Amino acid sequence: RIFGVYAHCPDLFQGFMYRYLLHKDLVRLKSANLNGCLY
């Protein structure tokens, strides 16, 4: 309407990518399912 859209805010994008450390796949798919996303 305008994932890596996020780059419009490069400082925030770097922060997100840094955390995305995350040092779980079922949880990801559960979130996708509940939020109406494919994956």
Next chain:
Amino acid sequence: MNEEMIEKMKDHQNSDLDDRTRIALDLTEDFIMNHANGVDDDYMDRLKVHYSDAEVVELTIAIGIWDSVHKFNNVFDVHPPIEDGEFTVDPPDVPEAMRQHILEPGNKY
């Protein structure tokens, strides 16, 4: 990860997934659909039967990240930052074009 596990995930409370997995999916569902208002002291005690304190914290962070990613995607009509599609075997990798944005020198990405 396979299609059978995906189907069990969708109706995890009535599945034969182990208790440790089901309580993590309970937390995911309550976090996203009920603003985590279902989490009380008793629930936390049940989580701690299966997870260390650090694991509970990481699980909650992971749920929060994915929930925000999926809602971000809905706002902008885009897809998550993984390349393998609906079913994956290994942890989702970071697409090549996005790796330059990870700052940790020791990070495997």
